Amino acid sequence: MTTIMPQSELVRRAAAYVATELAEKGRAGLSALLDDAAMRFNLSPLDQLALERLFATRAGGSAPSQPSHDD
Incomplete structure (x- = not known):
């Protein structure tokens, strides 16, 4: 039987x-x-x-930039 897991639990496990x-x-x-984790945990x-x-924040780096929506 398949167990349904909340998405938040999948993110925690990832x-x-x-x-x-x-x-x-x-x-390195x-x-x-991160790509592997996304596939493994179906994120x-x-x-x-x-x-x-x-993980970018934990490394002390900057987070990936979001595209701006300044239309």
Whole structure:
């Protein structure tokens, strides 16, 4: 039987996965690791962006820029 999991739990698990992998392997492949986590945990594009921002902020860098809607 398949268990339905709230999306927020998937994001938490993905963040834990990325944090564990970073601790073991370092930041060299962060982009590929975030892509892998998004696929493993079936994250939406918005959830993937939130995960990217979380780890960009933790690294002391700037978060990925959002396209502006100054029409």
